[in-house]
Amino acid sequence: MKFKFLKHKWQKIVFKFVLIPVIIIFLLALVVNRYWSPILANKVHDVVLSSSDSLYRIDFTDARLHVLEGKLTLYNITLTPDTAVYNQKKKQHLAPNNLVELRVKRLVLQHVHPFTLYFSHKLNIGRVILNEPEVNISYQLNHTKDTVLKDHRTAWQKISKSLKSIHIGQILLNDVKFKYHDYSGNKVAISELKEMNLTANDLLIDSATQTDRSRLLYCKDVITELNNYTGKTASGLYTYKIKYLKLSTLKSQLNVEGLSLSPAKTDLFFSKSHSDRFGVNIDSLQLNNFDFLSYHKYRRVTASNLLLNRGSIRVFNNPNKTKDETVDKVKTFPNVMIHQIGTDLNIDTLRVHHINVEYSEFNHKSNKTGTVTFNNTSGHFYNITTNKATLAKNNITMVNLTTYFMNRGKLDVQFAFNLTDKDAAFTYKGTLGPMSLQTINPAVMPLAMVKATSGTIKELSFDIQANANVFKGHVGFLYNNLKVNIFQADTANDRLKKRSVLSMFANLFVIKHDNPDKAGETPRSANVVYLRPKDSPFFKTMWKTLLEGIKPCVGVDAKKQQETKARLEEHQKNKREHKARKEARKKRRAEKKRQKELNK
Numbered sequence: 097m098k099f100k101f102l103k104h105k106w107q108k109i110v111f112k113f114v115l116i117p118v119i120i121i122f123l124l125a126l127v128v129n130r131y132w133s134p135i136l137a138n139k140v141h142d143v144v145l146s147s148s149d150s151l152y153r154i155d156f157t158d159a160r161l162h163v164l165e166g167k168l169t170l171y172n173i174t175l176t177p178d179t180a181v182y183n184q185k186k187k188q189h190l191a192p193n194n195l196v197e198l199r200v201k202r203l204v205l206q207h208v209h210p211f212t213l214y215f216s217h218k219l220n221i222g223r224v225i226l227n228e229p230e231v232n233i234s235y236q237l238n239h240t241k242d243t244v245l246k247d248h249r250t251a252w253q254k255i256s257k258s259l260k261s262i263h264i265g266q267i268l269l270n271d272v273k274f275k276y277h278d279y280s281g282n283k284v285a286i287s288e289l290k291e292m293n294l295t296a297n298d299l300l301i302d303s304a305t306q307t308d309r310s311r312l313l314y315c316k317d318v319i320t321e322l323n324n325y326t327g328k329t330a331s332g333l334y335t336y337k338i339k340y341l342k343l344s345t346l347k348s349q350l351n352v353e354g355l356s357l358s359p360a361k362t363d364l365f366f367s368k369s370h371s372d373r374f375g376v377n378i379d380s381l382q383l384n385n386f387d388f389l390s391y392h393k394y395r396r397v398t399a400s401n402l403l404l405n406r407g408s409i410r411v412f413n414n415p416n417k418t419k420d421e422t423v424d425k426v427k428t429f430p431n432v433m434i435h436q437i438g439t440d441l442n443i444d445t446l447r448v449h450h451i452n453v454e455y456s457e458f459n460h461k462s463n464k465t466g467t468v469t470f471n472n473t474s475g476h477f478y479n480i481t482t483n484k485a486t487l488a489k490n491n492i493t494m495v496n497l498t499t500y501f502m503n504r505g506k507l508d509v510q511f512a513f514n515l516t517d518k519d520a521a522f523t524y525k526g527t528l529g530p531m532s533l534q535t536i537n538p539a540v541m542p543l544a545m546v547k548a549t550s551g552t553i554k555e556l557s558f559d560i561q562a563n564a565n566v567f568k569g570h571v572g573f574l575y576n577n578l579k580v581n582i583f584q585a586d587t588a589n590d591r592l593k594k595r596s597v598l599s600m601f602a603n604l605f606v607i608k609h610d611n612p613d614k615a616g617e618t619p620r621s622a623n624v625v626y627l628r629p630k631d632s633p634f635f636k637t638m639w640k641t642l643l644e645g646i647k648p649c650v651g652v653d654a655k656k657q658q659e660t661k662a663r664l665e666e667h668q669k670n671k672r673e674h675k676a677r678k679e680a681r682k683k684r685r686a687e688k689k690r691q692k693e694l695n696k
Contacts, residue, residue, distance in 0.1 A: 142258055149254070151181050152196075156203075161210060166222075168205040174198070186238060193393055197232040207265070217260045224267045231269075234277040237395070250306035251314065261302035267315075269294040280395065283330070291323040297346075312389055317346030333360045333369055343388065350383040355407075362412075372414050378407035378451075394440070396483075401445040413457040421631045426564040428633040429520045431493065431513035435482055442486050446477035453499070455635070457543060462585050462592060464542030470507070473499035481515070491516040502539070505531030505553060519563040524638065528556035533578065541583070545592060551578040558642055565628060567637060571645020572621040578609050578650060608651035622648040 145153060157172040175198035185191035207222025255262070274289040298316035305314055312318050322341040328334065339354025357376040359365050365373050385400035426432055434441070453470040475497035479490050495511035509526030533551035540546050553575050560569035581599045583592040603609075612619040624645040628637050 149181075150178065151185070151192075152177055161208070166207050166209070168208045168221075170203040170205070171201070173200045173203050189238070191238045193235055193238050195234045195236075199230040200226045200228075202227065217258070219259055219262045221264045222266070224264055226267075226269045228271045228273065229269055230273045230275075232275045232277070234279065235395075236279040252301050252303060252306040255301065262299070263302075264299040265297070267294075267296040267299060285330075287327065289322060289325060291325070293321045295319045295321075312345040315345070317344060319344050331369070333365055334358065334374075335360075343386075345388055348385045348388070350381075350386050350388075352381040353379070355381055366414060366416050370414055370417055373412040375410040376407070378404055380405045396440040396442070398440075398442045398483075399444070401447060402443050404446070404448045404451060406450045408452040408454065410454045411456070413455070415458040415460065419631065421629070424564075424630050425633040426520055428635075429513075429522070429564070430511075430634065431515050431517075431522055432520050434480070434493075434515065437482070440483055441481055442483040443480040444478070446480055447475075448477075448497075449474050459543050459545075462542050462545050462583075463587070463590065464592070466539045466542035468539045469502055470499040471503040473497060475499075487516055501528060501531070502535045504535045505529050517563070519565060521561075521563040523559075523561050525559040525569075526557070528553065530554055533575070541592065545583040545585070547581045547583065549579045549581055552576050556642075556646075558645065560624075560638075560641055562637075562641070566625065567628060567641040568623075568625040569641075569645075570621065570623055571642060571649065572619065573646050573649035574611050574619055575650075576610050578607055579603050580607065606652060611649055620649045620651075622646075 152175055154173065154175050156170045156174070159168065159170050161168045175196065177195050177197065182191055182195065204225045205221050205223070206225070209218075209220045212218050212220050252261075270293055272289070272292040272294060274292055276287040276289075278285040278287070296313075296315040296318045299314050300311075300316075301314050305311060308314075310316075320341070320343040322338065325338040325341065327336055329336070335358045337354065337356045337358070338352055340352070342351045343349070355376070355378040357374065359373045359375055360368075362373070380403075382403040382405075383399045383401075384403070387396070387398040390396040390398055427436065451473045453473055454467060455469075456465055456467040458465045475495065478494040479486070480493055481487060491514060493511075493513040493515060495509075495513070497507075497509050497511075499507050499509075501507045506529040507526060509524060511522060511524045513522040514520070531553050533548035533553060537547050540548070553573075555572070555574045557572040558569065560567055562568075580602060582595045582602060584595050586593040608620075622645040624641060626637070626641040626644050632640070
């Protein structure tokens, strides 16, 4: 029986050149789906085993190849390390620092070319998609530099017997559940991440890329994105948050937006800790030329520059601190603290833009809190490092900052920290520009119980050489029309009460109201030497040194302090004598009155 639709010549041509090839391809697809899926599965298994030097094994329950769609789907994939191989490598000092486990319910490989794989031995895949994978990474510092392997072959050389090349256009990991175990410290540190996406572009393993150092894990670019990350410190006293994070290995750049470190509520924090209370908010952070591979393998932080843009740093001195004069607070010096972080750090330049710094302290005598602010702080830190090779070339960290003291006076300050000196030597110098003295009352009223009723700072200058033992240098303080009031705590009414007599005495006999006293005269300045008490921390010692220089400038030098003390003691003596005479007269009047009443 002849098909009616083949009676015309054009129908026979269509059937011969179109339908027959389609039918043949369809039949071939059925054969390929049935017999080539195991072939592909075995290829993947062999590649992973050989490229990892038998450290990792990959398994899956099913593999389906759709030739017409060019798609391969793998189900229930597990990538697991062979612990026996890992332990053997540890004994040989060849084990990697990072160990990875991966679980994926379904992995989709799109635009697969099975004929190229079979006939040309080239694995070419357009895209790999892993939805909601679970990734567990454990870190243990097995070595601090690349080990000398017995097997010097590259990944391509290891797979070259099975494959000529591997190319994957794009790898997508969406909604990754990530858990990280860090065994490098005294305790195991566990981090968990959600809402993380990872994209790897242009993975290529062949003879040309086997030594290409511009690629990370043979990928041209690996992009990691993290949204809305929140965690707590081990103590539970701080919560840290990241609104958005992005890492690009092609750009060697790490970007963070909305970084914050928030302490627990004041009462809870100070009831559980004797440390100062910190709060940090940074709008944006950018780390450039970041060597991610070095950090991933050895926890080395290496970058050309770090930029912090807009934010605030708040410090509240813990009022429950127990004074221990045996503890040396030299550890609070920045050039000592940097070595305590326990990380190989090497950042050429740190730039800060528009950062507000706030320091608050509770005074038990006044029962009040005073706050000092440095607003709109900007500047540069150069050569921030703990790296031994870098320190051998340059052991000085330079800091240049411009800020506004109490949001008014412009303060320019420069530091030079010696990072290798055994006495933690450093220098600091700077100038504070014009501002009203009344602006500092929110700090000096609660902390010193002194109020500036008038006065203008023309300039404060300082140049100090310091180390763990002694701070010495020169201080100059120019001002006009200085007048103060002195207060004492009124505990009954929870306020500060003015000491009128003492205030008048200070303004009349102690302080000098202007420096210089008259136009054209040489202003007073001071050479200061301040021996640091062992328990005095960094910023407190800096301020105490400046204060020792400011006192002579306002007329309160050592001689004047002795004279003032003597006058006050004389005044108190006269006051006591006057009171005694008054009481004696009162008693005599009372006695005379009593005698009169008896005589009546």
